Amino acid sequence: MRFIHAADIHLDSPLHGLSAYADAPADMLRNATREAFSKLVAVAIDEQVDFMVIAGDLYDGTWRDHNTGIFFCKEMGKLRRAGIPVYVLHGNHDAESEMTSQLQLPDNVHTFSTKKPQTYRIDALKVALHGHSFKDKAVTANLAAAYPSPVDGYFNIGVLHTALEGSSAHANYAPCTVAELHAREYQYWALGHVHEFAMWDEASTIVFPGNLQGRNIRETGRRGAVIVNVSEADKLSVERLFIDVLRWESVIVDASGLATLDEVARAAGRALEALIERAERPVPHAVRVTVTGATKAHGELFANATQLRAEVLAQIAAISHESLWLEKVKVTTQPIARALPASNEDGAADALADLHGLLIEAESDPEFIAMLKERLITLASQAPAELQKSVPELEYVRDGDLAKLVSEVRSGLIAQLADAE
Structure with a gap:
């Protein structure tokens, strides 16, 4: 039987x-x-x-x-x-x-x-x-x-x-x-x-x-x-x-050897295309793309999350929009370890170093974290869907994980400012 x-x-x-x-x-x-x-x-x-x-x-x-x-x-x-x-x-x-x-x-x-x-x-x-x-x-x-x-x-x-x-x-x-x-x-x-x-x-x-x-x-x-x-x-x-009729998948893109947002987007496209090709039957996929690794593109990815999502959506459209949907693009990269710029006339390097130190201290400062939550919780709770999509870090505020928010902002902000300098 x-x-x-x-x-x-x-x-x-x-x-x-x-x-x-x-x-x-x-x-x-x-x-x-x-x-x-x-x-x-x-x-x-x-x-x-x-x-x-x-x-x-x-x-x-x-x-x-x-x-x-x-x-x-x-x-x-x-x-x-x-x-x-x-x-x-x-x-x-x-x-x-x-x-x-x-x-x-x-x-x-x-x-x-x-x-x-x-x-x-x-x-x-x-x-x-x-x-x-x-x-x-x-x-x-x-x-x-x-x-x-x-x-x-x-x-x-x-x-x-x-x-x-x-x-x-x-x-x-x-x-x-x-x-x-x-x-x-x-x-x-x-x-x-x-x-x-x-x-x-x-x-x-x-x-x-x-x-x-x-x-x-x-x-x-x-x-x-x-x-x-x-x-x-x-x-x-x-x-x-x-039996499933729509499948959820997680795709990891290692950005360690990549230098720009465009390169990361193309790497995501290749990973998504490989995912579809491996599927044993044509089931639509809903995918989260997570970008990892220490990369020169860290500051650019941090500053342009909305652009990165749009670039990945464009890759999906070129692959097969009928069988692939994007759930989220999550950036968990780190900046490549490097020295801050040498001192110059306007003291930009010293300012960056001071800012870096202050943000590290802020991660474990309960008064600062409480103040930050008070300032941001209304925005995080009532933000329209479009803003939620473009600022995924609001999820940390709703979850009460403000230290993680500060940590992510710190690494991306310092990398972006150092690049500008």
Whole structure:
């Protein structure tokens, strides 16, 4: 038999990071999670799987738009007509959703209880699925500890939404350990909550399929679900299914050997073109370009962030505007270490040295940092989208990281002034 294991679908969750830009693919951003889920349902039907497991976070929190739930019912209807049952476990986001408790689902959809662990048997396949849905958003108890013993003679699947040993990137809900899951002696654990793919294959096969569709720049790379094939001897294989319809990527451009903004922009264009050429299928990409390294261009990049972004956008337009969008250009370069200009008649070198020293002291001066935050917080909070784009350093003000702001301004300002001198 074979089944699909998916998790963290987050239907109708907004994709963040592109919507402020005029060239953003608005329709794709709005419908990406739905399109990815429809693709998953189509694969389930084409592959004639025996059932599907959704291990939590089908919905995305406190959504009140019932069109989201109606869309899910429509997709489940397709599986019902194909004779494919679906076993759904509620995760922390589902526990927040009004749709979770209000909508009636098609009769091929089986939802695990929120009161205690529940077992569904598929006698024709000799399969037993065990699961315990979240009743509340923040479940900090070890739910796996109360899961039942495996059913003799059956292929046992544990369905669980968990941080699993406290994944640092996700809230520590339903924590447990890999060793505890192996000790249950189930053949397979279908996990959800952690958005990155992970697998342990020992006494049990334990799998996080990752989320179905990346939603922001923190969720880069290929996304999807898994299809599990089980032989008559209970030998299983796990195959990844890449379902995402828009992919987030991070591209690093090393500017160490480059001297001008134009050279950096051309290097970014080459890196972006290589990214598109490496893609195994023509999935649109949303990309963050990060410029690194100690470079002669540091001062120019610092002073002309808006121009750099425009130059990178021009490179993208020349490559393929239909398959590539820019999320952000981030400059993390450093100036090449060098002596400040020698003293001259007007004392410019001394002034630069004094300014450099004052800015270093300012980074650790609590009174200066507090004053700076007070002066800038209104601007950072209320600035229009166009200004936010052209001055990305405002994010440091909103985050309260004023010392980092001063540090970045210091290195760029001194480099720019030294060049001018």
